[in-house]
Amino acid sequence: MELQIVIIILSILMSAFFSGMEIAFVSANKMHIELEKKKDSFLSRVLTKLTENPSKFITTMLVGNNITLVIYGYFMGELLMPYLLPYLYNDFVILLVQTLISTLIILVSAEFIPKAIFRVYANETLKIFAIPAYIFFLLFYFISSFIMMISDFMLRVFFKSSEDEVQLAFTKAELGDYISEQLEISDEEVDSEIQIFQNALEFHNVRARDAMIPRTDIVAIDVNDSIKNLKTLFVETGLSKIMVYKESLDDVIGYIHAFELFQNPKTIRSILLPIETVPETMMINNILNDLTKKQKSVAVVIDEYGGTSGLITIEDIIEELFGDIEDEHDTIELLEKKINDREFEFSARLEVDYINETYHLTLPEDDAYETLGGLIVATTENIPQKNEVIEIDNYQFTILEVSSSKIEHVYVKRVFKED
Structure with a gap:
């Protein structure tokens, strides 16, 4: 037995x-x-x-x-x-x-x-x-x-078939999984080369809407405005290119390069340069190829209705590979403040996947939005008021600052609901 x-x-x-x-x-x-x-x-x-x-x-x-x-x-x-x-x-x-x-x-x-x-x-x-x-x-x-x-x-x-042959090639998914595993088990700061390699593997999956400058941040001027106001706008923003529209931002007809001002133009229309348009669902690797072939550096991103969704430049595309490239005119600082393990203050423009990865949170992710503000708006279906408290899953969001068209800053608290 x-x-x-x-x-x-x-x-x-x-x-x-x-x-x-x-x-x-x-x-x-x-x-x-x-x-x-x-x-x-x-x-x-x-x-x-x-x-x-x-x-x-x-x-x-x-x-x-x-x-x-x-x-x-x-x-x-x-x-x-x-x-x-x-x-x-x-x-x-x-x-x-x-x-x-x-x-x-x-x-x-x-x-x-x-x-x-x-x-x-x-x-x-x-x-x-x-x-x-x-x-x-x-x-x-x-x-x-x-x-x-x-x-x-x-x-x-x-079956008229031969025996299996050993497959020596690796798929892109296997290579990406291996890099992700190494990043997870590594306690040290990630080398920039490894991060670039991982970005390159994901590059073909990034769409224009994921890399573009949003519509609310576009600096533009009306085509009928004066050259004086155009010069002032260049000085105040420090930009090298400014978009030009006719009547509204949904009708961008071109852009002005700061170099054109040396011609002493009389009107904005006389120095207007043509601009490319791309749909927001277009892959950025295809956009990069198109812009390079046409020797352009900027394109307007349009939504499914033909309205202006944002703006994308070759610099924005390159940043998807090499990370943020800051110059002397990049003055926008997004709020990231960790109060403790449960409480945070964030700019609403921070991307949800970045917050989850950096602060080990589990905020809901969806293709319908990219940013923290997008998550809140997609859930509430409106722009909340200042000091309004919103609960999503196991998180409590308090609106710290809001404008008429977008959320600026959010206080996030992780809460534990009782069963």
Whole structure:
């Protein structure tokens, strides 16, 4: 009896091992494993051997799991028989009950739980159990080779296909996941090179609306205004380019470069330069290509109704790769103040994902908005009043400063709701 129980427990553990290693091998980050293989160690050599032929490794794990399940089924049946015979007299019913009990135990203890654990910690478990897996890889080598030979024959004859080839290329997602993992486990300040690399991987997913200067921050002048007022606007803002509109900002007809003022123009229209327009859903890598080909540096971003949504420059696009590029005229400072672990003061223009990442918060994120102010407006469907308190999920927002068209500053408090 004791020997039966020991064999059953060992069989369950071995089945859990084979099932877990199978899912860990499939789920592990290829970039992470390849870097481990480059290290000069015994483990790196073992990983190299295991990953030389992925199909054979998976076959080995399946062979080991099936052998283990046969041993488990035999001894589990023997163990259950004395307990079932006094109550059941039909052989078929006894076999059915034995199967149900054995299957339920093995599914929970050797399939669902280990596969879930090995999938979540795929990189770690693959390294920890690489040596035991290699031992079984050698032990079942000839059996696995024979099965692989049969499967390759079947693929060639019936499906006109060849055996699997080892995939050495990494996907962009795998590379991004690896970098994200390293950033999460690193307690030191992130190197700018690593951050640039991560930004480059995400660059193709950024749309114009994510990088543009919002409409409310556009500095513009009416085409019928005077040159004197234009000069004053250039001096006050320190900008090199100013947008020009006709009647309203929804009808931007061009822009003026400060260099044009050296021509002593009589009217704004005489020095007006044409401007490109792009939809706010357009990817910024495509915008960069278009602006570069047309030798332009700025474009108006329009919404689905044709109105002006914002403004985007090549500098804004480059900042998505290299981070904020500040010059002597960048005077806008966004409020970021941490009072304690639960209380903060933020500018409403800060992006929600930036706040969550920097201050370890869980503010709701959605494609409908980018900024903290956008989150509040999207929830309340209006611009709240000063000192108004708004609750969203587990957070309390108090409006500290607001204008007629937008929220300026917000006090954020993390609250814990009682169930």
